[in-house]
Amino acid sequence: MINLNPLWDWFRTLHETTGINLTIFYDPFDRARFFNGFLTSLRLMAICLVASVVIGVVGAWIQRSRILLLRAVTQGYVQFFRNTPPLVQLYFFYFALGSYVRMTTPTGLSVPAISNFEWAAIGLSLYAGAFNIEIFRAGIEAVPRETIEAAEALGYSRLKAYVYIILPLAFRISLPALNNNLVNLVKTTTISYAIAVPEMLYVANQIWSDELNVPEMMNVLLVIYVSLVGLLVFVMGRWERAMRVPGYSPS
Amino acid sequence: MIPNATDLPVLKPFRPSSPLPGGERSDREAIRVRGFLSAHEFVTPSPRPSPLRGEGEGALRLGPSHLLFLIAALLLAVGIGQAAAAPAAPSILATLIKWTPLLAQGFALNIAMSFLAMGIGTALGFALGLGLISLHRPVRGVAWFLTEFFRNAPWLVLLFYCMLLLPFELRIGDTIIPLPGWMKSTLGLSLAVMANVAELVRGAVNSIPFGQWEASEALAFTRMQTLRMVILPQCIKRMTPPWMNLYAILTVGTPLTSVVGVSEAMTLTGDILAAENRSELLVPMYLYLLLWFFVYCYPIARFTVSLERRFQVR
Numbered sequence: 001m002i003n004l005n006p007l008w009d010w011f012r013t014l015h016e017t018t019g020i021n022l023t024i025f026y027d028p029f030d031r032a033r034f035f036n037g038f039l040t041s042l043r044l045m046a047i048c049l050v051a052s053v054v055i056g057v058v059g060a061w062i063q064r065s066r067i068l069l070l071r072a073v074t075q076g077y078v079q080f081f082r083n084t085p086p087l088v089q090l091y092f093f094y095f096a097l098g099s100y101v102r103m104t105t106p107t108g109l110s111v112p113a114i115s116n117f118e119w120a121a122i123g124l125s126l127y128a129g130a131f132n133i134e135i136f137r138a139g140i141e142a143v144p145r146e147t148i149e150a151a152e153a154l155g156y157s158r159l160k161a162y163v164y165i166i167l168p169l170a171f172r173i174s175l176p177a178l179n180n181n182l183v184n185l186v187k188t189t190t191i192s193y194a195i196a197v198p199e200m201l202y203v204a205n206q207i208w209s210d211e212l213n214v215p216e217m218m219n220v221l222l223v224i225y226v227s228l229v230g231l232l233v234f235v236m237g238r239w240e241r242a243m244r245v246p247g248y249s250p251s
Numbered sequence: 252m253i254p255n256a257t258d259l260p261v262l263k264p265f266r267p268s269s270p271l272p273g274g275e276r277s278d279r280e281a282i283r284v285r286g287f288l289s290a291h292e293f294v295t296p297s298p299r300p301s302p303l304r305g306e307g308e309g310a311l312r313l314g315p316s317h318l319l320f321l322i323a324a325l326l327l328a329v330g331i332g333q334a335a336a337a338p339a340a341p342s343i344l345a346t347l348i349k350w351t352p353l354l355a356q357g358f359a360l361n362i363a364m365s366f367l368a369m370g371i372g373t374a375l376g377f378a379l380g381l382g383l384i385s386l387h388r389p390v391r392g393v394a395w396f397l398t399e400f401f402r403n404a405p406w407l408v409l410l411f412y413c414m415l416l417l418p419f420e421l422r423i424g425d426t427i428i429p430l431p432g433w434m435k436s437t438l439g440l441s442l443a444v445m446a447n448v449a450e451l452v453r454g455a456v457n458s459i460p461f462g463q464w465e466a467s468e469a470l471a472f473t474r475m476q477t478l479r480m481v482i483l484p485q486c487i488k489r490m491t492p493p494w495m496n497l498y499a500i501l502t503v504g505t506p507l508t509s510v511v512g513v514s515e516a517m518t519l520t521g522d523i524l525a526a527e528n529r530s531e532l533l534v535p536m537y538l539y540l541l542l543w544f545f546v547y548c549y550p551i552a553r554f555t556v557s558l559e560r561r562f563q564v565r
Binding site: 089193226 | 399400403404405406407408409411412415416499503504505506507509510517520521524530533534536537538540541544545548549552
């Protein structure tokens with residue numbers, strides 16, 4: 001383990017000499033809670049990324065179903081979540097639905113059955129999932145009909161053709177749009193601040209309320225988010241280029 | 252980057268007709284122009300020969316019936332809430348109607364903020380977008396940095412930034428310009444819009460076939476004239492649908508300002524709920540607010556789709 005104390009001390013000196021008060025580096029308590037906030041943010045992002053892609057894949061499958069009602073419900077879900085503000089959705093989940101979903105502890109207290117972190121994960125996944133369904137559907141529709149017919153001719157069932165033939169191709173076709181949506185999702189996780197999920201923005205708010213170092217914390221926050229999202233954009237861009245279907249779009 | 256990292260032969264003969272009539276390079280740029288928001292354009296995919304169903308109609312299209320569905324959900328919630336309510340309390344529907352004028356005021360502020368942010372953001376973004384395609388390397392670098400920075404920053408963080416770090420009034424000489432909270436948060440939103448519009452402009456300009464630049468040069472147009480008379484008029488048409496997407500996304504983003512204390516529809520909903528203090532009101536009230544936004548944004552989405560369709564034909 002590297003001894004980081006000189007680094008922390010440097011930030012203390014920075015504060016004493018220049019007045020730039022970065023408590024998250026030299027104050028162990030602030031450092032711990034900011035780091036926890038960072039981890040919470042990362043966890044929320046990871047969960048929502050995976051869940052929203054799963055929702056997208058399953059939803060796109062349902063949209064190809066032969067049952068009209070299933071398609072109608074999916075389409076209603078997609079349009080509803082896309083045309084309403086994510087923040088209001090989150091409030092709706094947490095305050096409105098959350099007030100009904102309660103359980104009683106052994107001691108007789110009535111507590112919410114789903115924590116705010118879980119509600120944030122659910123709400124954001126549903127929000128991004130709605131976009132993903134449309135993205136995957138567009139990708140699926142771009143898969144040539146001949147390919148699907150060939151799969152049928154080879155005896156693939158509907159599900160098998162979807163899993164082995166359509167989805168891999170559709171996924172690669174829709175990757176650019178998917179990436180954009182996922183990047184948006186990562187940025188949108190900040191709104192879980194509004195229901196007091198202790199993620200980075202929330203923790204930063206606590207810290208600047210305690211230490212009165214608003215400009216420093218704001219800048220730290222902005223730099224961290226910009227570099228985090230920038231990194232994601234970079235990685236996704238590389239992946240996108242590697243996964244591009246040759247002959248599908250001119251490079 | 253791994254060039255052609257596959258030997259899948261299946262897609263070779265398939266040529267998607269590009270939504271932008273830009274020829275060779277437009278397809279990738281099209282993704283760039285339109286893909287960044289990944290939003291309403293997917294209601295109708297580009298006019299690819301739809302392989303799964305005939306007539307280019309994919310899954311079920313959304314009709315006005317979905318609005319009915321939404322209203323039905325609201326009424327259901329009202330009904331359930333009503334059943335749970337104490338008999339003496341006024342009915343939930345009456346309560347919703349009672350608060351509608353207040354909610355409308357808040358919603359008007361949302362719309363005003365979205366208009367203002369879109370206006371400021373588009374003006375700034377256009378300039379920034381022209382910077383992105385500048386021939387001058389430092390200008391391009393700075394514009395690139397600004398665009399990437401504001402595109403990658405979460406909107407809420409930008410809002411906090413503007414809210415906490417801008418002064419509450421500007422003093423220019425003797426005149427004092429007050430900067431109320433909603434004004435500051437509008438500025439924060441317009442920064443995000445600016446970066447997205449800049450990217451739109453760049454993508455649209457790049458999607459114009461390069462031959463047009465060369466042709467204009469051959470006709471002795473200066474670069475400025477080429478941009479103004481040849482390139483930008485075409486770009487504006489191409490940019491309109493994604494620009495409207497951006498507007499819809501901005502509009503559903505305005506409730507974020509409630510987090511930083513602007514009293515718009517979301518904040519007022521919270522206030523109303525606090526004033527009524529009836530737990531059975533929670534679900535109907537929030538659904539009601541969602542409905543407001545849906546009713547406003549959904550026609551925009553439809554209009555965007557129809558615009559896209561119209562522009563594709565030409």
